[in-house]
Amino acid sequence: MEFTQSKEGSFLVLAAAGRMDTLTSPEFETKCLECLNAGEKRLVVDMSGLEYISSAGLRSILSVAKKLKASGGDIAFCALSGIVAEVFAVSGFVKLMPVFATRQEALARS
Amino acid sequence: MTSIPELRQLAMEAAQRAGLGHEVLQRVDLVLEEALANVINHAYEKTSLAVSERVVELCCATDPDGALRLTLKDWGTAFDPVAVAETAPELEASLEANLEADLDHRAPGGLGLFLIQSMSEANYARVDSANVLSLRFTAQGPL
Numbered sequence: 307m308e309f310t311q312s313k314e315g316s317f318l319v320l321a322a323a324g325r326m327d328t329l330t331s332p333e334f335e336t337k338c339l340e341c342l343n344a345g346e347k348r349l350v351v352d353m354s355g356l357e358y359i360s361s362a363g364l365r366s367i368l369s370v371a372k373k374l375k376a377s378g379g380d381i382a383f384c385a386l387s388g389i390v391a392e393v394f395a396v397s398g399f400v401k402l403m404p405v406f407a408t409r410q411e412a413l414a415r416s
Numbered sequence: 417m418t419s420i421p422e423l424r425q426l427a428m429e430a431a432q433r434a435g436l437g438h439e440v441l442q443r444v445d446l447v448l449e450e451a452l453a454n455v456i457n458h459a460y461e462k463t464s465l466a467v468s469e470r471v472v473e474l475c476c477a478t479d480p481d482g483a484l485r486l487t488l489k490d491w492g493t494a495f496d497p498v499a500v501a502e503t504a505p506e507l508e509a510s511l512e513a514n515l516e517a518d519l520d521h522r523a524p525g526g527l528g529l530f531l532i533q534s535m536s537e538a539n540y541a542r543v544d545s546a547n548v549l550s551l552r553f554t555a556q557g558p559l
Contacts, residue, residue, distance in 0.1 A: 328420065328453050358442065360449045361528035389442035396534045397527060 307333050308355075311341070314413050318346040323355030326363035334363065338370040338381070347379025350412045354385035359393050371403065380404070384412040420452055423474050427486055430476035434484040436555055443535040444484065444553050448474075450528035451488050451497070451549055459492025459547065483554040490547050497549065498540045501526065501533035 307324040318341055326334055341349060349370075371381050382404040386394055394400050406412040424445065431444045452472065460470040475487040532538050537552040 327449055358445065360446055360453075361531055362449075362453065364527055388439070389446060392442075392535075393446065393531065396531065 309337050314350070317348045317350050317413055319350045319352055319409065319413075321352040321355060323357075325358040326356060326366070327358060327360045328362040331360075331363045331366040335366045335370055339373065342374060342377060342379065347374060347377055349374065349379070349381045350409065351381065351383045352385050352409050352412075353383055353390055354387065354409075356386075356390050357388070359390045361397075364393070364397055364399060367399070367403070382406060382412045382415065384409050420449060420456075423452060423472075424448060426474060427476055430478070430486075431484050431553065434478045434482060434553075436484060436553060440553055440555060444486070447532050447536045447538075447551055447553075448486060450532050451486075451551065454497060454528055455488065455490045455492065455547075459490045459495065462493050465491070479552065481554070483552050486551045486553075488549045488551070491545055492547065494542050495547055496540045496542075497529045497532060498538050501529040501538075 307322060307326055307330045310321040310323075312319050312321075320337065320341070322334065324330065338349060367381075374381050383394075384406040385408060386405065394403075394405060399405070404412070404415065406415075427444055427448050428441065431441050436444070452474075455472045459472070463470075469491070471490070473489040475489070477485045477487070479485050532551070537554075539550045539552075541548045541550075
């Protein structure tokens, strides 16, 4: 999995690309915790380049969301497609997490 | 876990031979990972089998109706993932409770089983001393 990060106002945008599976999802957790430790508490994950996610990825997301919440931060997701969107819908993650169609919408939230 | 990519390759080739579309291929990919992860993480947890005997067997076949059938076999503790997924408490509620819970790492284990159930026609049987999980994928997707 590859990450590209950029600062947008009070948000840190992480664009994730590749596969978030059993083998790679720890990388996502590590990356998010690095951001949190660097003082970034509001994360937006742009998933337009993410081709695949499994329950291991969902568990990593859940774990990161809890840690951010405990630190007074939050995490949102945008630009999901294909199997990633399907997994988010089927698992109920769309209701559990803030999910936006576009990056602009994710950045427009308060 | 490191054997997952090789088994995945076998299944994806079989899925392509069965002529399944991109969307179904992605489901095959996902369901196989969930089923394998389940066996690798749990099937042999409570057995005294030697490491060399802790194996999982994958068989890929095309059914007469053109559907792809993956059959996963292990010789670990009896476990019916289909029944567990069907009788599990409301997934959303348990996720919500989990997110609200304090910094407790443990996410609901039913997530992978739920995805298997949602994205394939899954059937389980205990045959002799093996768990046999049959996963069917049709061009039309799950029912």
